Amino acid sequence: MVHAIRFHQPGGPEVLKWEEIEVGEPGPGQVRLKHTAVGLNFIDIYHRSGLYPAPTPCIPGLEGAGVIEAVGEGVTSFTPGDRVAYAGGPLGAYSEARLMPADRLVPLPSWIDDKQAAAMMLQGMTAQFLLRSCYAVQPGETILVHAAAGGVGLILCQWARKLGVTVIGTVGSDEKAALAAENGCTHPIVYTRENFVERVKEITEGAGVPVVYDSVGKDTFMNSLDCLRPRGLMVLFGQSSGSVPPLDLGILAGKGSLYVTRPTLFVYTAKRDDLMTSAADLFDVVHSGEVKIKVRQTFPLKDAAEAHRALESRATKGSSILLP
Ligand SMILES: NC(=O)c1ccc[n+]([C@@H]2O[C@H](COP(=O)([O-])OP(=O)(O)OC[C@H]3O[C@@H](n4cnc5c(N)ncnc54)[C@H](OP(=O)(O)O)[C@@H]3O)[C@@H](O)[C@H]2O)c1
Numbered sequence: 001m002v003h004a005i006r007f008h009q010p011g012g013p014e015v016l017k018w019e020e021i022e023v024g025e026p027g028p029g030q031v032r033l034k035h036t037a038v039g040l041n042f043i044d045i046y047h048r049s050g051l052y053p054a055p056t057p058c059i060p061g062l063e064g065a066g067v068i069e070a071v072g073e074g075v076t077s078f079t080p081g082d083r084v085a086y087a088g089g090p091l092g093a094y095s096e097a098r099l100m101p102a103d104r105l106v107p108l109p110s111w112i113d114d115k116q117a118a119a120m121m122l123q124g125m126t127a128q129f130l131l132r133s134c135y136a137v138q139p140g141e142t143i144l145v146h147a148a149a150g151g152v153g154l155i156l157c158q159w160a161r162k163l164g165v166t167v168i169g170t171v172g173s174d175e176k177a178a179l180a181a182e183n184g185c186t187h188p189i190v191y192t193r194e195n196f197v198e199r200v201k202e203i204t205e206g207a208g209v210p211v212v213y214d215s216v217g218k219d220t221f222m223n224s225l226d227c228l229r230p231r232g233l234m235v236l237f238g239q240s241s242g243s244v245p246p247l248d249l250g251i252l253a254g255k256g257s258l259y260v261t262r263p264t265l266f267v268y269t270a271k272r273d274d275l276m277t278s279a280a281d282l283f284d285v286v287h288s289g290e291v292k293i294k295v296r297q298t299f300p301l302k303d304a305a306e307a308h309r310a311l312e313s314r315a316t317k318g319s320s321i322l323l324p
Contacts, residue, residue, distance in 0.1 A: 003324075004059045004095035005304045010050030013305035013312075016094075021059070023097050026072030031105065033084065034097045037118035039063030040299070040307050040320040041151065042215075042240055047091065048308065051243070054091060060304075061093025061322075065108065065117035075102045083108040087122035088266050088275075094304055096324040103272050106279045111287065119319035120155070120293040122265065124282040125275075126237070127155040129268035131163065132281065134261065135211040135233050139164030142204055144196075144212040144227050146220050147240065148185045149176035151319040155291060156213060157184040162290040168203055170196050170220070172314050179317055183292075191220070200227040208256075211235060218242035230256035237263055240312075295321050 002023055007015040026032045044060045046052040054060070065085040068078050078084065084105040092098045108117055130152075131137050137160060145160070147153045148169025160167045161184030169185035171177045177188035189199045200209060208229035214220055217239030225234060236244060252258040269275040285291040297320035299307040310316050 002096040003302070004092075004098075005061075005301060006057045006059050006094075007048055008057045010048060010054075010056075013048070013308040015048065016060075016305045016308065018302040021095065023095075023099060026070055026075075026099050028073040029075060029101055029103065030072040030099045031068045031075060031078055031102050032070040032097060033064070033066045033100050033105075034069050035064045035066040035093070035095060035324050036114040037065045038093045038095075038301060038322040038324065039087070039118045039122050040297075040304075040311060040322055041122050042238060042311060044094075045308055045312050051239075059092045059094050059098075061095070062089060062091065063087045063118060063122040064093040064098075065114040065121075066097075069097065071102070078102055078105065078107075083114070085112075085114075085117040085121050087125055088269060094301060094322065096301070104275070106276065109283060109287075112283070115295050115298075115321055115323075116286075116293050118321045119151075119295045120282065120286065121279070123151040123319055124155050124286070124291070124293065125269060125278045126152050126265045127159050128278045128281050129263070129265060130156065130213055130235060130237065131159055131165075133268060134235055134263050137163055137165045137211070141211075142166040142168060142209055144200055144209045144224070145169045145185070146191075146212070146214045146216045146224070147171070148180040148188065149183075149317050150215070150240075151316075152215060152238075153180065154183045154318045155293070158291040159285060160184065162285060168200055168209065170216075176317060196220075197223050197226045204229075208232060213237065215239070216241045217244050225251070225255050225258060228256065228258055230258075232256065232258055234258060234260045235263065236260065293319065295319060297321075298323060
């Protein structure tokens with residue numbers, strides 16, 4: 001038996017319980033993985049709250065790092081003792097140990113430690129697909145990133161700077177503005193007191209930006225459309241403030257023949273080749289030192305409820321992990 005965080009019905013952070021579970025032996029194509037560090041992500045809150053329905057009892061969590069303890073039939077690419085990390089389904093990362101499909105695992109190079117891996121796989125590969133494939137940014141462009149001091153946000157800022165892109169980034173406080181600026185955001189905007197549409201118009205001299213990366217959702221979506229240049233792309237990739245209501249598509253015509261997409265990492269890394277390419281791209285920028293991954297908050301796994309309270313109250317900055 002090992003311990004895991006589980007919820008039996010969706011709800012607030014208090015539904016997260018520290019319980020004993022049976023992991024069992026790996027089946028065909030699976031490994032048994034002992035977690036050394038687990039990633040904390042906003043999507044874990046969507047699962048816990050019921051916004052994204054999950055079968056119960058549910059062990060949340062989509063990201064972790066650890067050591068393989070046993071391999072099932074047909075697994076040839078990994079052996080017990082290998083260090084690996086993952087980002088994506090199936091749910092179950094908030095545990096001391098778990099079964100995982102071997103084809104979702106990425107081997108860890110020796111220069112990435114387990115805590116750093118758990119902090120960067122999901123948020124880092126998200127930044128990778130957003131900047132390199134969903135909308136492939138070009139040197140010299142100026143883009144808008146919401147929640148620029150968050151987990152995904154700080155990686156987006158650093159990576160965009162490396163690609164020669166100027167980042168305008170919204171943040172919830174002056175402290176977060178300073179952190180975003182240190183990490184490559186040229187124009188931080190404290191959107192809790194400044195009008196970000198007006199500021200983007202000023203900074204771009206009325207032109208607007210070619211792309212907005214918006215993970216805040218309800219509170220920013222409509223105004224974000226007004227920051228785009230004609231034929232610009234609105235990338236809605238999350239909803240930390242709440243879901244965006246249904247959109248009258250005619251609005252996109254009136255605001256300049258705009259495009260909207262609602263992408264997920266899980267589709268962009270569904271094929272093993274895409275997963276490995278994305279991870280390799282992330283490892284390259286981290287190894288070069290151009291994107292630095294710092295673990296800014298650490299919580300014991302058994303205190304996951306406290307971690308969720310911190311994340312959903314906007315008290316965290318950058319990436320956070322849970323330690324089993
Ligand atoms: N589509 C995908 O594949 C994918 C993958 C990874 C993440 N995401 C999304 O990306 C976003 C960021 O994820 P993350 O894990 O890195 O979290 P995060 O950005 O570290 O935390 C969320 C941030 O959103 C901002 N925010 C604005 N209004 C908020 C509100 N009402 N309540 C809570 N937060 C609010 C806060 O920053 P300020 O205080 O600066 O406003 C907060 O720190 C999430 O929406 C997540 O779902 C999507």
